[in-house]
Amino acid sequence: MxxxxxxxxxxxxxxxxxxxxxxxxxxxxxxxxxxxxxxxxNPGGIGGVESLRGASELETTRPADAFKRYPRDQGTIDSDYVYQPPLIPHTIRNYEVSLNANKCLACHSWKNAKEMGATKISVTHYETREGQVLSDVSPRRYFCQQCHVPQADAKPLVGNDFQRVDALR
Structure with missing residues (x-):
């Protein structure tokens, strides 16, 4: 029934x-x-919404942006705010940072920095959260690109009127 x-x-x-x-x-x-x-x-249109890529259909593929240029040997880059992680003054393309290898440590570890003419990594990178000093880089500081980024001459995606703190001018 x-x-x-x-x-x-x-x-x-x-x-x-x-x-x-x-x-x-x-x-x-x-x-x-x-x-x-x-x-x-047009079932998959943008619905009148614009994003940072502009008013383009989601299904259309646009050409990729050109790779950013990293100035060679630009030296130390000034900080913009207190406790800012230092910026990387060189390209890091093809640098492996994984559980098995860290290319950054080849130059910046305390053992190799003087010979390579590179900046030593901070002593804070050898401490645990509890302040215990380790003989090697702390696992929480091992993946460098979580905090440090290469400085490129790139056009900002959005407007920015950020000013450095007075003490760093």
């Missing part, structure tokens, strides 16, 4: 949908119908 009722209801809904569809095609185009037509013609 339940199956019969379910089948009758399903057929009824299908017929009602067909009647409604026939009415819509014969009715004059209104503003709502124009909007619906645009949606069905």
């Amino acid at each position: 339940k199956r019969l009722v379910l089948a009758v209801m399903t057929v009824g809904m299908l017929l009602a949908g067909a009647v409604q569809s026939a009415e819509e095609t014969s009715a004059p185009a209104t503003e709502n119908h124009k909007v619906l037509d645009q949606i069905t013609m």
